[in-house]
Amino acid sequence: MQSKEPTLGNGKICYLQIPAADIKKSADFYKAAFGWNIRHRTDGVTAFDDGVGEVSGAWVLNRPPSTTVGVLTYIMVDDIHATIELILANGGAIVQPIGGDAPEVTARFSDPYGNVFGVYQQGE
Template sequence: MNQDGKLNYVEFPATDLAATKAFFGAAFDWSFTDYGPDYIAFSDQGLDGGFFRSEQSSSTATGAALLVLYSADIKATLAKVQQHGGTVIKAIFDFPGGCRFHFTEPSGNEFAVWSEGQV
C-alpha cells in the first residue's frame, strides 16, 4: 500500500540487465517485469524497484546508499550469492544486533545481507 511520505520505490543502475535479472532470480527468488530493453522492475521484495541500463553502479565507496536484505540463514544465503555470480566484498562480520556481509551483483551494485545472532 502506498503511504504518503514513506519510501516507495528504489532504482539501481545496471550494466547488464540480463545478468542482474538472472542473479536476483536465482539467488533471492525475485521475479521481474520487463519494460523494454532498458528497464526491469521488481515488486514484493520489501520495497519495490527496478534496474535501468547504465554504465555506472551503486557502491558505498562512492557515497551510495546501502540496501540490506534479511536472511534467516546467512551462511546459506552467502553460498547462494556466490553460486549465482555475486562477489562477496566483505565477509560475514558481527555488528550490534546481528551479523552481515556485503556483496556486488553482476552489474557491480553493492548490497548487504544481515541476520540476527553472531557468527
C-alpha cells in the same frame, strides 16, 4: 510468493533503481539469490518486486554501479550463510564477510555489475 498489495504510507521506501550493464543477467542474479519476482512492464522495462511484495524497482542502463558505501541498502534474509552461497554461485562477490557489523548479523556483497548491497539476518 503470496500475491498482496504493498503497504502504502508517507515516508515508506517503495522503489529502487539498480544500475546494470546487462539487465537480464542482473534480473537472473536477484531472482536466484533473493527470490525476487521479475516482471516485464508494458513499457518494455524489466522490473522487480522484492521477496515480500513491498518494494519494487527496475534496472537501469547507462548509470555507473554503486561500488562504494554511501547510502547502503540491506536485504533481509532467512539464512545468511545459504544466501552468501547463492550470491557467490550466481556471479556476486562478498565484499564484507559476516561479522563486520557485529553484533548485527550482516554481510556486504557486490552484484554482477559491482553494486554493493548488504544482507541482514535477524538474530542467528
